[in-house]
Amino acid sequence: MVLGTYKQIVHARSTDKQIQKISQDGGIATGLLCFALDEKIIDGAVVAGPSDEMWKPEPTVALSSDEILAAAGTKYTLSPNMWMVKEAVRQYGLEKAGIVTIPCQTMGLRKLQSYPIGVRFVAGKIALDIGIFCTENFPFESLKTFISAKAGVDFSLVEKMDIGKGKFWVHTADDVISFPIKETHGYEQSGCKVCLDLVSELSDISTGSIGAPDGWSSVLTRTEPGETIFSQAVDAGLIETKPMDEGKFGLEMLTKLAKSKKEKAMKEIDQRKELGLPVPYKASSEKEDPLANV
């Protein structure tokens, strides 16, 4: 099962025009967090908010819809959201915290909840984890470097970045430049090379653009709370859904990419293991399903 355990998988998008305008794809993370906040399912959320520097996100505790909206859209660089989890429930006083995580952070979050060493009373106060699909992530300097080198645009002129159809897209005010995603290889952080998780398998709800038509997201609901919040948001009319496209550009593509990420990572893990390097995963010979995220 390369997509992890899930209850349902659909295409979805936020019906809110404002969210549609600023979000990366279907605006699911933004829409769900705003909904959960309004319904008091969460009382705040750790998100990748804006910082003083363009395109450099900063882990932020959002306490209002405005702050959540300010964090909408994907930034293709690291935002160590786990770093704010403890602060969110301590100094910010959240009792039911929401959080947006990429797969590595999702794993970190679940580990923190399973072994709450140094995070007393934190584990039980995480109410909702929205996991984002992720193939790899880039350190900020990497991102800056390859955008100016490959796209030939000044970093400060970039208005949106996107990955799709095998390409990295850079939107400026009057131009759209793209280059093959392959050309970004070597710029990603090295940990991504051993990551077995594309779809945030341990989150409450996973979402991302892979396998979805433009302007829509693919959504997997995984846990009881995740399923409940998602269906409530759908019932409230804030999110519209349509059945998952099972075809070549839908589920098939998502499965294919998730599988190939795992296969590539497993190769690297086995290689590193052979060299005696520390890797926080089992070698393929040590587990029943060589693609399992363990």
Place this chain on the structure above:
Amino acid sequence: MSEKIVISPTSRQEGHAELVMEVDDEGIVTKGRYFSITPVRGLEKIVTGKAPETAPVITQRICGVCPIPHTLASVEAMDDSLDIEIPKAARQLRELLLAAHDVNSHAIHQFLIAQDVVPADLMVTAINSVSEIRKNAQYVVDMVGGEGIHPSDVRIGGMAKNISEVARKRLYARLKALQPKLDAHVELIIGLVADVGFPEGLGVTTAPALATHQLYGDRTKFDLERFTEILPESWYDDPEIAKRACTTIPLYDGLNVEVGPRARAEVYHGFKDKGVVAQHVARAIEMKAALSKAIDILAELDTSAPVMADYDIRGTNKLGIGAIEGPRGMDVHMAQVNDSKTQFYSALVPTTWNIPTMGPATEGFHHDFGPHVIRAYDPCLSCATHVIVVDDEDRSVIKNEMVRI
């Protein structure tokens, strides 16, 4: 004929102490000597020569019952040595932290004396009440201090972070809701202590009360000129005890003193009663004062205000004093910073002040009451828990001289 009653270690206490009472034929204590048998700490030596920021982090480990006062006394001493004026909001947060800790710590104290004062049929009620209060007080410490036991956010120059507006409102609501529960708890404890029927005058001493502030601490009220420190050899008239006692004897105006909630009540509120019952009553009443203070601070705290001052870490070798009124009494830390390093560090912890006072407080009553007196004053000695084994081979130091358990 005089007989000697030795309780070693004294029970339901944190750390190890010994109570030696000489008693007459009726079992009445004629001479009480109380002393710590927990060996040298050495924490002051650990922080010497290191960066000033090390001191609060290390010295808060002096005790797990009293970590907040030690952290605060340490940063206050450093603030003083480095001539830092901390922002108003930082001061409020520190006061809030200590007030919440006071409530929590007094509740722990009441848990430790529960066996002495609570009848079996009320034990569950009393313990639940203690737990409820601690849970809420620690919630405040968690959020304001960053950690419930060893606070990470109390820093030289102020606090690491202000709390959010959400946290402020939440804490305010939670403490407001705690108030009637605490009132009932205090009434319960005072009633139970009265019901025990402790003999009149038990635990009364002539030692003067020493306190620097009603609840927080004020270094200007601690006059270093009036303070002296002598070795146990010059205090205990029994050479065997003097040899084994592990703390120095601090004196103020040449006298041993009493510190703690009753001392604070006497100095600042004209509280006249003394002795075991008065200790318990003053402590219980102080919980209410501390909670009210915490609520008042939360009502007026500006959560957007800065909480960290700009300062120069290099220092001028000024002797800085931090005096904090901990739950068990005045906790004074002293520090000198020069060349960005701690040159000198010394801590005068609450229990050290009380130790020479608690022994004589047992005198004049049956020795059965001895432990009651000790627990009424102070249930912990952990300010002195760090063992040094001199000879690893035969461990003779520990076995023969120090802690005999």
